[in-house]
Amino acid sequence: MNATMRRFVMGAAAVSMTLSVSACGKAGDDDSGSASTGSSSGGNSVGLLLPDSVTARYDKFDRPYFEAKVESLCPDCTVEYANAAGDPAKQAQQISSMVTKGVKVLVVDPQDSAAIKSSVQSAVDKGIKVIAYDRLAQGPVSAYVSFDTVKVGELQGQALLTALGSEATTKSKVVMINGDDADPNAAKFKEGAHNALDGKVDIAYEQSGLWKDTVAAQKMSAAITRLGAKNIAGVYAANDGMAGGIANTLKGAGVSGIPLTGQDAELAAIQRLLTGTQSATIYKAFKPEAEAAAQLAVNLLQGEDISALATRTETSGSGDKVPSRLLTPVSVTVDNIDDTVVKDGLYTVADICTADYVAACKKAGLE
Structure with missing residues (x-):
């Protein structure tokens, strides 16, 4: 082989190696932070878009449960994944990116249900089916999977009243820290909580x-300044992340032993139940919710009927009537940890009863 030919062959080999290395990159990587699992067939592609990375459940539970169910139902399907990191504009860009990639069904937990409306419309205009997950997006959505959100709020409010016991009077001052107004679920949690609490206690600060622990902590500090630490009988926090920030603020203010609610059954919240710094959380079983969304996605992908799966109708903020599947939430206290999150395999006793919680676990009979 002469020198010229040798240089040509070596150059071709280098180009081939470069292309091979590029092809080995993680499928779906792009500026939107998305990734894909399964095969790369665009015709069998489902998009999963989750709203933030602060709430522990999304990447730890919802995503893997959803992906596993899709794979079991449709081995040839691809799941394209993206997390909006709390940014509605980023989520809109991620939807656009998935549309370009050729996904046929989008499962979206909207960071902002109203802001996402135009993105939903754009996707539907291109023949893509959209499923709203956990929060009801505005626009022409084909299906919605979540929990009975008003019931969640009612369970939270009732748990607070139960924890207050004889202190649940119209003179008892309660602090209420709600979720983000951009989240339609927040309004329904709030509605349910008011259904339970109004006329029973004095909601003195709301x-x-x-949905941010830092903001909730600041609001709690402001409530203490306004009402006085000794005058606060209990606190309604709409989720566990915020409850964590509030618990730290109460501790810093020397306040202990007052009821504090939450939602999502986060591990840290379950541990706070054991130590008495949180009185209740709401367990919305992530696996059946994620699996229901996966089943709906595959059915829509394959052109199958969903009426047996989505048996209710919910109305979105844009006035659209959406076939819905609403699951039943469960209130969790220190007394039923074993019968709820442990029984369902959400956490093991070992997960919960780490070194700092061994004594509390023993006291609660969680061994």
């Missing part, structure tokens, strides 16, 4: 914590 603000939005934006």
